[in-house]
Amino acid sequence: MAGLKNLRKRRRVQIIVAAFVALALATGLIGYAMKDGINFFRSPSEVVAAPPPEGEVFRIGGLVEPGSLVRGEGTQIRFSVTDGGASVPVTYDGILPDLFGEGEGVVAQGRLVNGTVQAFEILAKHDETYMPREVIDALKEQGVYVAPDAGDGGS
Amino acid sequence: MSIWEYANPKKFMATTAPAVPWLFALGIGAIVVALVWGFFFTPADYRQGATVKIIYLHVPSAMLAINAWLMMLVASLIWLVRRHHVSALAAKAAAPVGITMTLIALMTGAIWGQPMWGTWWVWDPRLTSFLILFLFYLGYVALWSAIEDPDTAADLTSILCIVGSVFAVLSRYAVNFWTQGLHQGASLSLDAKENVADVFYQPLLLAIAGFILLFLALVLLRTRTEIRWRRVRALDLRARRD
16 A cells, blocks of 8 residues: 555656656747747847848847947937947937946837937846945045946847 | 654644744844835945835845745645645745735836836846746636635646746746846846945845745744634534534
């Protein structure tokens, strides 16, 4: 009687292990197949290598290239998004999130027109660094401040 | 002496009875101290300003939302393999607590996202899998109450729990699999260098400890209620038979 009970228990464990293997495989395959769909944005390198057709709405993400930010009339701005490899110009007219700035991570949604992304939505990408303002100010005063590696926007 | 002795309802009740009030007191105490410390006695972040303070609610609740599901997974597996009722009831008891944690994390995340990212919600891999986890929680609770027979309910919800654990794991690790998302990577990790300055880190750790203690207290209390319910039902059935 005890033997049968143990056998049942062993069968249950085997079925559970098999279920986990199947589940992990299925998740892995779906995730791999839909990699591009699940990724939230494209990097500038990807956009340069395979430009999306005109009219297609897509998101481009990376860092705002330092020195590329130009403010126009009103709320118009233009800047370049870079991932270290390639750089794509972006234009936008609207309200910007708090974290937006040169060297910061950004995700812009819009269409590619003549090699420029005409964005209608700008999101800021925050990295996982948290520092008190006073510490940064003090570091800047001493001239030893090194900007933390600003996110993984380009990787 | 084996750990499985605690799967005996009598032993479980006797062991947890003195622990519950202590867990409640310690958990609530730690959360109150951590939140007062975090909200009023920490400086503003260099880029986020005062919005950074939401970390003391968002990070602990999101961690527990995911880990509560993993705890339910372990309890469900113990039920499926060893058929201990206390284990199945502990999984059942943890689900509403997990739902609450998930809701807190979703709402604080939206409140943080609006000024920082510029949007309440995005269909980023991490956010999406976390929302699916929330729906799994709701389905899990619904399935428990939809099935009359408690053993069948425990079996089927255990299977639902196994499937849902995919999204619990994904919402933890989605940022590693799909790097091109909007949500930042892990701020706290055991191996990498620390990204969070100590002034924020210490109250955050205390808040996490408080949330864990409060979670344990709530789950134990709810499990005890479930065990008593089960006893009442058994007595009721016996009374009707006689």
